[in-house]
Amino acid sequence: MTTPSAKALVPFVSVDQMMQLIHHIGLAPMMQGICDRIEADFRRWPLFDKTPRLASHSDVGVIELMPTSDGEVYGFKYVNGHPGNTRDGLQTVTAFGLLSDVANGYPVLFSEMTILTALRTAATSALAARVLAPKGSTVMAMIGNGAQSEFQSIAMQAIVGITEVRLYDVDPAATAKCAQNLQNSGLKVVSCKTAEEAILGAQIITTCTADKQYATILTDNMVGAGVHLNAIGGDCPGKTELAPAILHRADIFVEYPEQTRVEGEIQQLDADHPVTEFWEVLSGTAQGRTDAKQITLFDSVGFAIEDFSALCYVRDAIKGTEFFTPLDMLADPDDPRDLFGMVNRAQ
Amino acid sequence: MTTPSAKALVPFVSVDQMMQLIHHIGLAPMMQGICDRIEADFRRWPLFDKTPRLASHSDVGVIELMPTSDGEVYGFKYVNGHPGNTRDGLQTVTAFGLLSDVANGYPVLFSEMTILTALRTAATSALAARVLAPKGSTVMAMIGNGAQSEFQSIAMQAIVGITEVRLYDVDPAATAKCAQNLQNSGLKVVSCKTAEEAILGAQIITTCTADKQYATILTDNMVGAGVHLNAIGGDCPGKTELAPAILHRADIFVEYPEQTRVEGEIQQLDADHPVTEFWEVLSGTAQGRTDAKQITLFDSVGFAIEDFSALCYVRDAIKGTEFFTPLDMLADPDDPRDLFGMVNRAQ
Known part of the structure; x- marks a missing residue:
């Protein structure tokens, strides 16, 4: 097994880790913190890249991608909405999201967002x-x-x-x-x-x-x-x-x-x-x-900006904690032009 | 720690696992297999949901989301393109992708695609x-x-x-x-x-x-x-x-x-x-x-359809192998309406 370098590793917040983070911070303080972040981002609204979400509709539901960027950080959320899911013991809405660095396109956070969406939606409503x-x-x-x-x-x-x-x-x-x-x-x-x-x-x-x-x-x-x-x-x-x-x-x-x-x-x-x-x-x-x-x-x-705000909150909140796992998501050859050599040497 | 159920776990193919998969199958046979899959999907082209990729441009590069669906399976790729990255020892292009089930919106595969994009691009060119x-x-x-x-x-x-x-x-x-x-x-x-x-x-x-x-x-x-x-x-x-x-x-x-x-x-x-x-x-x-x-x-x-084809190939190729890790990406409460109770009980 090849050991990936730090550049290849993206902090991943699993569902379990998100729940532990909520208990670590407290649900109400965490929603307050996300609310503050949403308010700050809404106040600089004109700065953001805004586009209606990209929706793929079917007879039974929708799958959506919701991207935005403030020029320094890019974020998007994947989210589905399937009202019939509860009949089968599944969530109506599941989601995950990602932040990346606009300067080089490298992801800096990958996170579950089924739970986080619930927090940001409630925080936005309360705001x-x-x-x-x-x-x-x-x-x-x-x-x-x-x-x-x-x-x-x-x-x-x-x-x-x-x-x-x-x-x-x-x-x-x-x-x-x-x-x-x-x-x-x-x-x-x-x-x-x-x-x-x-x-x-x-x-x-x-x-x-x-x-x-x-x-x-x-x-x-x-x-x-x-x-x-x-x-x-x-x-x-x-x-x-x-x-x-x-x-x-x-x-x-x-x-x-x-x-x-x-x-x-x-x-x-x-x-x-x-x-x-x-x-x-x-x-x-x-x-x-x-x-x-x-x-x-x-x-x-x-x-999308509300998800961006929530992801930025989580990115900051997990620093120095154990509530994430480094994920080997990005190929990182020693010579960036030598992807083939990296694959070859992994044998 | 709460143990997530099978519904919450999405097979994740890391960079290392993708490289092992390539060596397991062989690079040329794997590109041939992806090529066959792309050809089959191109032959049913009118079936697919098609949209130009959603691009977020900056002075130094671009971050793109490329979704498509054949009505049964939805897929998308995140990919960046930053020509200046090699100066800093980073890849020009990094990517990851996902497949999900149109019927319920649940992801079924999450995979690195920096390497896989190289394979599908070459397979498409050769086709x-x-x-x-x-x-x-x-x-x-x-x-x-x-x-x-x-x-x-x-x-x-x-x-x-x-x-x-x-x-x-x-x-x-x-x-x-x-x-x-x-x-x-x-x-x-x-x-x-x-x-x-x-x-x-x-x-x-x-x-x-x-x-x-x-x-x-x-x-x-x-x-x-x-x-x-x-x-x-x-x-x-x-x-x-x-x-x-x-x-x-x-x-x-x-x-x-x-x-x-x-x-x-x-x-x-x-x-x-x-x-x-x-x-x-x-x-x-x-x-x-x-x-x-x-x-x-x-x-x-x-x-996007080429990425879809490549992801479908990987989804099938990893079955019964060790070249993936189950990832706790989806919240999965026993009662789907009781997300709050699941969070509470995780304490």
């Missing part, structure tokens, strides 16, 4: 809610109690300061699972039998369901004045959660309009319907919430 | 030369004696039947390295001091240089009738190797016109200059070489 939700929001309705629901709840607690979460899912077993997972979180957890019951008294309504269809998780009459809607589940063509009438009453904030108009709730609206880019609110060039009675909607589909 | 070069071609000029040159030579020997390779590089050390690596190949190896000397008597002229510029490796007066040009180095915007006059005298064959018109030699021509898609020659719907005096040009930039 938007901290900025857009009514001041002093304390109650969140969590509609859809699947894999993302606990992360959303903990992030909203840590970053926005909510104290109560009201759970609803079409499947009571999902609600029971979420409630049990949150029992030691410090949140007041209320399991509800209907979506109407869940939104009672909530200033923040998060929808996160997985069916690939035009669903109506919220109807117009369910949404009153002065709430913040955090719509996560409408994230690919043909998959939405909100009645169009709600969209017409809301001020809509998005990550990257070119992508959201195809994938988000606003695919139900005209292509020129006004939306605000959320990064502009953070950087002060656009207004966020201006009125306590306003309905704000964060129509979130997930954007 | 094109077998079909397009003059019958009975025995001599190849190899202009550019870098990392790809020996693989090209061995593939042309195994697949086309050449018996002599004539080497030229602006750097004599590169030629010496290539000649030494080929000394036991069975090929007659002639090291040349000029490109003109190298092409003497050659029926096949392969150009594979790495400078990112409009270079003129071959001028019009150097190329006579009845040769096959295999142009590999012109593979991104602003990077070409052939004088435009040669292109006007040649019948041009390409992989995927949408990509080649941007990246290949034909970026120097009008956007409507006639070209033939090589897969059509293989499937019998277009003509290849029709005349012994004709100049045929394979303007190769590398296409």
